[in-house]
Amino acid sequence: MSPGLNSIFLEEIRSQPEVLARRLESGWAEVEEVAARIRRQRPAALLLAARGSSDHAATYAKYLFEIRNRLPVALAAPSAFTLYGSPPRLEGLAVLAISQSGASPDVAAVVEEARRQSRPAFAIVNERASRLGRAADVVVPMGAGRERSVPASKTYTASLLCLAMLSWALDPDPDFRAAIESLPCAAAAALESDAGRLAEAVEGRRLAAIGRGYHLATAQEVALKVTETSYLLAEARSVADFMHGPIAAVDPELPVLLLEAAGPARADMRRLGRRLEEQGVCVLRIGDRLRPEARSVRVRTGLPEALTPIPFAVAGQLFGEPLPYVKTT
Structure with missing residues (x-):
């Protein structure tokens, strides 16, 4: 990576306390709507779809939802939906996709298939107007702004924040909410x-x-x-x-x-x-x-x-x- 590109990466890293604070200030309405729909549907498990850094966010979500919310989580194999053209039956599941751009055809295909099978499908995405954003029942925006660096930084931590907010909305707890609200300060300390x-x-x-x-x-x-x-x-x-x-x-x-x-x-x-x-x-x-x-x-x-x-x-x-x-x- 050239020094110029790396300096942009460093700028993006340093912007994360502000990005996290801005996401929190934008409100909890979307995560509360997703949580309400999950509670109404009472899925047996949550199926996650993601690629790249968002796939790592999905790994975090698996531990978060299974440990804190006692909600079983599975990771989708997006190629089954696209490359192999043989999507699984999604009966009893809710789908949550995570994507920075929302443009990955594999990830969008998982959500589109969930809609075809009449299953609830949600997305955490930075680009609301993307194919993924259009396909989801409810979109939780990352609100990170344009990622200028090739190595993602602020969209990754913003996606983790959105997942933590959703975990709280599924099982509210005042101490956990207060800890979430302190995340911009924790990110600043990490810097x-x-x-x-x-x-x-x-x-x-x-x-x-x-x-x-x-x-x-x-x-x-x-x-x-x-x-x-x-x-x-x-x-x-x-x-x-x-x-x-x-x-x-x-x-x-x-x-x-x-x-x-x-x-x-x-x-x-x-x-x-x-x-x-x-x-x-x-x-x-x-x-x-x-x-x-x-x-x-x-x-x-x-x-x-x-x-x-x-x-x-x-x-x-x-x-x-x-x-x-x-x-x-």
């Missing part, structure tokens, strides 16, 4: 985390990003940002999956980024970190309970674990942004 300095420790052409639970999505998104900005081969894994096979391929030339949020998954992340360090691996950490050190960054969030993927994503973007300069100096 002060100095996560970009971790890039200096990355050598070679590979990187592993590891998370679990809510932060599997963060690992996926950080790996994509690293690949898009610096052309490293970055792969995301759940710590549980990583320990059952891929860890055998680890060597001192493979830096590993661990996403350590306070919660049930942190103990597993700590155990993995110790094991990797014993093998001489360069272990980098982003977490909310860490001591700031040369290879670790603390992101002060003050949030419940379910909302930490937003400030963690901001820190992950800051980590990926300077990598092209580090790799060429």
